[in-house]
Amino acid sequence: MATSLKTSSTFCSTQQNRWLQPTRDLILHSSSHSNVKQCKSKKIKRPASLCVKATSSKVELDFNDPSWKQKFQEDWEKQFNLPSITDIYDLKPRPTTFSLKKNRTPTGDENVDMWNGYVNNDDRALLKVIKYSSPTSAGAECIDPDCSWVEQWVHRAGPRKEIYYEPEEVKAAIVTCGGLCPGLNDVIRQIVFTLETYGVKNIVGIPFGYRGFFEKGLKEMPLSRRLVENINLNGGSFLGVSRGGAKTSEIVDNIQARRIDMLFVLGGNGTHAGANAIHEECRKRKLKVSVVAVPKTIDNDILLMDKTFGFDTAVEEAQRAINSAYIEARSAYHGIGLVKLMGRSSGFIAMHASLSSGQVDVCLIPEVPFTLDGELGVLGHLEHLLKTKGFCVVCVAEAAGQDLLQKSGATDASGNVILSDIGVHMQQKIKTHFKDIGVPADVKYIDPTYMVRACRANASDAILCTVLGQNAVHGAFAGFSGITSCICNTHYVYLPITEVIKAPKRVNPNSRMWHRCLTSTGQPDFH
Numbered sequence: 001m002a003t004s005l006k007t008s009s010t011f012c013s014t015q016q017n018r019w020l021q022p023t024r025d026l027i028l029h030s031s032s033h034s035n036v037k038q039c040k041s042k043k044i045k046r047p048a049s050l051c052v053k054a055t056s057s058k059v060e061l062d063f064n065d066p067s068w069k070q071k072f073q074e075d076w077e078k079q080f081n082l083p084s085i086t087d088i089y090d091l092k093p094r095p096t097t098f099s100l101k102k103n104r105t106p107t108g109d110e111n112v113d114m115w116n117g118y119v120n121n122d123d124r125a126l127l128k129v130i131k132y133s134s135p136t137s138a139g140a141e142c143i144d145p146d147c148s149w150v151e152q153w154v155h156r157a158g159p160r161k162e163i164y165y166e167p168e169e170v171k172a173a174i175v176t177c178g179g180l181c182p183g184l185n186d187v188i189r190q191i192v193f194t195l196e197t198y199g200v201k202n203i204v205g206i207p208f209g210y211r212g213f214f215e216k217g218l219k220e221m222p223l224s225r226r227l228v229e230n231i232n233l234n235g236g237s238f239l240g241v242s243r244g245g246a247k248t249s250e251i252v253d254n255i256q257a258r259r260i261d262m263l264f265v266l267g268g269n270g271t272h273a274g275a276n277a278i279h280e281e282c283r284k285r286k287l288k289v290s291v292v293a294v295p296k297t298i299d300n301d302i303l304l305m306d307k308t309f310g311f312d313t314a315v316e317e318a319q320r321a322i323n324s325a326y327i328e329a330r331s332a333y334h335g336i337g338l339v340k341l342m343g344r345s346s347g348f349i350a351m352h353a354s355l356s357s358g359q360v361d362v363c364l365i366p367e368v369p370f371t372l373d374g375e376l377g378v379l380g381h382l383e384h385l386l387k388t389k390g391f392c393v394v395c396v397a398e399a400a401g402q403d404l405l406q407k408s409g410a411t412d413a414s415g416n417v418i419l420s421d422i423g424v425h426m427q428q429k430i431k432t433h434f435k436d437i438g439v440p441a442d443v444k445y446i447d448p449t450y451m452v453r454a455c456r457a458n459a460s461d462a463i464l465c466t467v468l469g470q471n472a473v474h475g476a477f478a479g480f481s482g483i484t485s486c487i488c489n490t491h492y493v494y495l496p497i498t499e500v501i502k503a504p505k506r507v508n509p510n511s512r513m514w515h516r517c518l519t520s521t522g523q524p525d526f527h
């Protein structure tokens with residue numbers, strides 16, 4: 001049996017704790033009748049999880065081959081190579097116009113050559129820094145059976161000494177798509193500031209997401225440092241956002257008609273897929289356009305990066321809801337505080353808010369199945385908590401426990417599944433349960449919904465936004481396109497969009513972070 005896993009995310013093999021993360025499409029060959037699985041082509045006996053085939057690059061890894069590591073790294077290099085407008089055009093670079101050095105030489109020329117503040121195109125950052133000694137190490141991400149150390153380098157972000165656009169001739173556009181997220185205005189602001197520093201004069205905002213490219217009556221907004229100076233003081237998006245309308249061809253017609261040279265796209269998974277489609281279409285039409293994305297989502301569900309901007313702020317806001325639930329529960333006789341937090345496909349906000357607040361007794365996330373009823377169910381544990389400590393707080397991620405609910409089958413304008421309401425369901429179940437067993441319980445349910453994202457970025461997000469926004473502009477001037485500006489392993493890097501959109505990032509139930517959360521809540525397994 002060959003199972004094609006169209007994902008670059010860590011995926012759990014048949015053996016728990018054994019996680020593989022070669023960021024490419026993988027084919028897992030397994031024999032259906034035995035626990036010992038074989039690599040189909042080589043007939044090598046080893047667990048299924050260790051038979052890895054990189055289909056996208058047609059490189060099959062055979063770990064008995066002494067040069068497998070070199071092959072892996074060559075393949076990695078190809079995968080993470082940054083697409084550039086120089087791939088389709090024979091372009092001559094020019095010296096950059098970006099310089100922070102204000103001192104001038106006696107002749108009045110900027111002393112650009114002497115300044116060493118540029119990033120070399122060959123600079124790299126390491127994506128992973130832990131050497132796991134065994135696949136059974138907590139959170140291990142292994143490539144081969146011995147969990148060998150393999151360097152996985154990605155391209156360092158920042159200003160280059162040479163650029164591929166004449167700033168005076170550039171028209172740059174910014175668009176914000178998907179749901180709101182703290183920090184959108186900070187990124188818009190920094191993109192504008194940095195473009196102006198290069199000398200760009202023609203900067204426009206596209207209103208209301210991708211819709212602004214084709215909806216009649218929506219006009220582009222001229223942007224300048226003066227106009228965006230204070231927009232970071234408010235949440236939301238200065239340009240507006242929207243979902244739906246994935247009309248790549250029309251969008252690119254519009255880009256062509258408006259003579260846009262650089263497009264900065266702020267958004268989540270969907271937006272990145274859209275940005276990559278625009279980049280591909282521009283390439284097909286041989287347009288000299290750089291499409292650069294900046295990963296935005298409170299959900300923190302984009303692959304490979306430490307975090308997306310807005311996530312920290314959302315967690316901080318979520319903490320306030322948890323604190324209110326705690327105070328309500330603590331002050332009531334047999335109080336049960338229940339908080340539902342956003343996260344379309346992953347439990348990062350719930351896990352981090354539970355950890356940071358320290359007030360949560362039970363944290364439920366979509367990555368870890370649970371039951372409500374029965375001996376091992378959540379309700380029984382709540383009974384125990386009321387008996388032993390008199391009150392409790394539950395934090396549930398919106399995508400958790402969907403298997404317990406009827407599916408609506410509905411989708412939003414972008415095609416995202418509309419989730420059934422686990423918060424309301426749990427509230428009812430808890431009330432009914434305690435009524436049935438004749439134990440008083442005072443349930444206080446809080447759903448902070450949009451409050452966690454319709455706010456201004458906190459300090460750490462504001463800094464992240466500043467760096468990512470600036471680097472997005474540096475990336476475009478360096479000629480890259482189809483890339484995203486992000487933070488990996490604490491360093492600022494560029495990744496090809498294709499590598500980050502293969503699947504949504506999800507909480508690894510074998511990670512130390514989830515285990516830390518369990519230690520903090522003290523909750524048992526609920527299944």
Ligand SMILES: Nc1ncnc2c1ncn2[C@@H]1O[C@H](COP(=O)(O)OP(=O)(O)OP(=O)(O)O)[C@@H](O)[C@H]1O
Nearest residue numbers: 178179243244246267268269270271273274297414
């Ligand atoms: N596969 C795709 N190809 C092209 N465009 C897409 C694709 N998926 C989504 N889009 C477009 O990207 C935009 C944003 O998508 P979506 O609503 O899924 O938000 P998102 O970027 O994932 O952010 P959020 O984290 O808020 O969900 C929409 O206009 C949508 O039409």
Ligand SMILES: O=P(O)(O)OC[C@H]1O[C@](O)(CO)[C@@H](O)[C@@H]1O
Nearest residue numbers: 179180297298299342343344412
């Ligand atoms: O803005 P909308 O369409 O209500 O979408 C809400 C969704 O957007 C997010 O805030 C970001 O993806 C999710 O956490 C949530 O499920």
Ligand SMILES: [Mg+2]
Nearest residue numbers: 178268269270
């Ligand atoms: Mg999305």
